Amino acid sequence: MQYPFAGMLIHKLIRLGDEIEAQFALRLTPFGITLPMYRVLVILVRNPGPHTLNTISRSLEVDPSTLSRQITTMTRLDLVTRERTSENGRIVQIDITPRGREVAAQLIPFAEQFDAMSKRDLSDKQIQELDKILQTVAQNLSDMPPAG
Numbered sequence: 001m002q003y004p005f006a007g008m009l010i011h012k013l014i015r016l017g018d019e020i021e022a023q024f025a026l027r028l029t030p031f032g033i034t035l036p037m038y039r040v041l042v043i044l045v046r047n048p049g050p051h052t053l054n055t056i057s058r059s060l061e062v063d064p065s066t067l068s069r070q071i072t073t074m075t076r077l078d079l080v081t082r083e084r085t086s087e088n089g090r091i092v093q094i095d096i097t098p099r100g101r102e103v104a105a106q107l108i109p110f111a112e113q114f115d116a117m118s119k120r121d122l123s124d125k126q127i128q129e130l131d132k133i134l135q136t137v138a139q140n141l142s143d144m145p146p147a148g
Contacts, residue, residue, distance in 0.1 A: 009137070020118070027110055031103050032077060036062070036070050041079060041096065041104040042111075050083075050093035079103060 005011050021035060028038055043059050044051065053071065057064040071094055074080045079100035085091045096104070119127055 013137070024111075024114065027107065027114075031107070033074075033079070033103065034070075036060075036066075037074055037079065038104075038107060038111075040067070040070060040074060041100055042108065044080065044094070044096035045101060045104040045108070050081075050095040052091060052093060056094060074100070 003011070024038075025035055028035060033041075039060055040056060043056055047059075049055075053064050053067055056071075057067045060067070071080060071082060075082050077099075078097055081095050081097055083093050083095075085093055122130070
């Protein structure tokens with residue numbers, strides 16, 4: 001029996017997103033990190049810092065409290081450092097460690113290969129069209145009235 005809404009665009013996008021995340025997460029398991037942690041490493045390695053929790057959370061579009069818990073775990077794993085600034089003790093700077101750089105250096109090429117493989121049989125024009133379509137879907141969903 002087929003799921004009654006299997007043909008819906010939103011269902012297909014959710015399924016595809018789940019599959020992409022699962023495939024990518026398999027590559028992260030040997031490093032003991034999650035996909036959100038990987039994203040933090042990419043921000044830090046591609047944008048030399050240090051950074052604050054707020055700058056990273058804005059870049060990743062995640063809640064600072066969620067990010068704070070990830071940073072705490074990443075500090076324990078020796079992937080990032082977290083230090084208060086001498087100028088203002090309320091500001092915490094986050095930077096990547098040598099181990100964090102090493103993990104990112106091993107994973108970023110895989111991410112680039114993963115992206116290339118996902119676009120393998122698509123022309124540049126199709127990729128641009130898909131990007132526009134996804135932006136339109138995202139905008140349509142942001143226009144939905146709040147739940148409740």
